[in-house]
Amino acid sequence: MSERFDTIIRGGLVVLEGRDEPVKLDIGIKDGKIAELAPRLEGESASELNAEGKIVLPGGIDMHVHFNEPGMSHWEGFPTGSASLAAGGFTAYADMPLNGLPPTVDIPALNMKAELAAGRSAVDYAFWGGLVPGKLDQLEALAEAGVIAFKAFMSSPGGEGEGRFTEVDELTLYRGMERIASFGGILALHAENDALTSLLAQEAIAAGRTGALDYAASRPPVAELEAVNRALFYAQQTGCKLHFVHISTPEAIDLIDSAKKSGMDVTNETCPHYLILTEKDMERLGPVAKCAPPLRDSDRVEAMWERLAAGKIDMVTSDHSPCTTELKDPTGKTFFDSWGGISGAQSSLELLFHEGVNRRKLPVGLLARVFSEGPARRFGLYPAKGAIAKGFDADLAIIDPNESYMLTAERLLYRNRHSPYTGMEFSCRVSATLCRGQLVYTAEDGIVKAAGGARLSVKPGKALKV
Numbered sequence: 001m002s003e004r005f006d007t008i009i010r011g012g013l014v015v016l017e018g019r020d021e022p023v024k025l026d027i028g029i030k031d032g033k034i035a036e037l038a039p040r041l042e043g044e045s046a047s048e049l050n051a052e053g054k055i056v057l058p059g060g061i062d063m064h065v066h067f068n069e070p071g072m073s074h075w076e077g078f079p080t081g082s083a084s085l086a087a088g089g090f091t092a093y094a095d096m097p098l099n100g101l102p103p104t105v106d107i108p109a110l111n112m113k114a115e116l117a118a119g120r121s122a123v124d125y126a127f128w129g130g131l132v133p134g135k136l137d138q139l140e141a142l143a144e145a146g147v148i149a150f151k152a153f154m155s156s157p158g159g160e161g162e163g164r165f166t167e168v169d170e171l172t173l174y175r176g177m178e179r180i181a182s183f184g185g186i187l188a189l190h191a192e193n194d195a196l197t198s199l200l201a202q203e204a205i206a207a208g209r210t211g212a213l214d215y216a217a218s219r220p221p222v223a224e225l226e227a228v229n230r231a232l233f234y235a236q237q238t239g240c241k242l243h244f245v246h247i248s249t250p251e252a253i254d255l256i257d258s259a260k261k262s263g264m265d266v267t268n269e270t271c272p273h274y275l276i277l278t279e280k281d282m283e284r285l286g287p288v289a290k291c292a293p294p295l296r297d298s299d300r301v302e303a304m305w306e307r308l309a310a311g312k313i314d315m316v317t318s319d320h321s322p323c324t325t326e327l328k329d330p331t332g333k334t335f336f337d338s339w340g341g342i343s344g345a346q347s348s349l350e351l352l353f354h355e356g357v358n359r360r361k362l363p364v365g366l367l368a369r370v371f372s373e374g375p376a377r378r379f380g381l382y383p384a385k386g387a388i389a390k391g392f393d394a395d396l397a398i399i400d401p402n403e404s405y406m407l408t409a410e411r412l413l414y415r416n417r418h419s420p421y422t423g424m425e426f427s428c429r430v431s432a433t434l435c436r437g438q439l440v441y442t443a444e445d446g447i448v449k450a451a452g453g454a455r456l457s458v459k460p461g462k463a464l465k466v
């Protein structure tokens, strides 16, 4: 006779959907799913995990990572990127259509990605499709093939070379929205005004103003706000659902929030670095903390925390945008020349738990919402994923709320072990991560199951409004 459960997670403080504070419960897992939740579960199980004193969150879903395969595996890869996510309490992710070569803008490129990820990911994964000039006729086929949504850049994505992902022109943006709207898909946007940012950068470089703060000044809040405003206008005209990635300013969050209140189908995300780091930190840390949009002043960072606490931020993603450590080396070049992108996939949950829950005393339920429920609902993964509830996948992040440790480069599982957070003392630590009931990571043993992740596809139009 088979046991009632495969695994029981004993005595953890479990974060349930819609609840601010956790509840002490046992979790019974059978066939990869949550079979039972109760204060005390009786019955046989093949294995038990003691979670006394730990917080049990639904596994994080990181909707914004760049794992760079095919073609750029010296920057990152599915094995290393997914392992770093598992170590950070994440059980699923969506890989951006750049910076791999070729970018994911047609079916052959999507198939290449799928082949490379199969059997090489520690946690579950989905793919984004790209909207770029010249590839409009690929959108329906990509949607049918199960990409989670589409991504376009309103400003240059940076980098050089043949075949790279390119930003949209106005007509591609407008027509792309029409087409994506026609099959009920979602378009995600990197929203910065290209004319403003490129001319401001030219001006600064010509005048020899090439430091970190000059870089920040060349991509001002108005560039983000203008792009968000324009995209919202096109969305009104076309009926396209939108998602704004890595929003860096409270002004843009407010603009998106009022559009949502007016009935538009639009969501936003921010990233830990816009909550944890300021432009001063970017100056202090150097290129390792360079990203686009840039880090902001401390008043804006504070205002982002207010928006997060007020429920105006739909999800938090890492925007893990890695590169070789050499491309972050400041020697012999200006700040403008370094790669823009922060490696952060491993730290998102710990950063927000540390700063948000432990220090600012925000409810832990907020983390479940922005890291799991929000992304799952928006991108059609709910109700299989996104909450700890009977019948859902047993995707769990078990975190010790009191274990402090210092993040060192050796602890990073990225292909290139740099991060703006090395040297930082965390007041909490992920103890274990389970993906569909399988133990993937423990703090003690590291990655214990390296390749159990499965591909997640969604059908167009399935995503729910958050």
Ligand SMILES: NC(=O)NC(NC(N)=O)C(=O)[O-]
Binding pocket: 066, 098, 099, 157, 158, 190, 246, 290, 291, 292, 293, 319, 321, 340, 341, 342
């Ligand atoms: N080409 C990139 O990966 N760019 C990324 N870079 C950042 N965020 O600095 C991004 O998502 O915009």
Ligand SMILES: [Zn+2]
Binding pocket: 190, 245, 246, 292
């Ligand atoms: Zn971007």
Ligand SMILES: [Zn+2]
Binding pocket: 064, 066, 096, 319, 320, 321
């Ligand atoms: Zn990105």
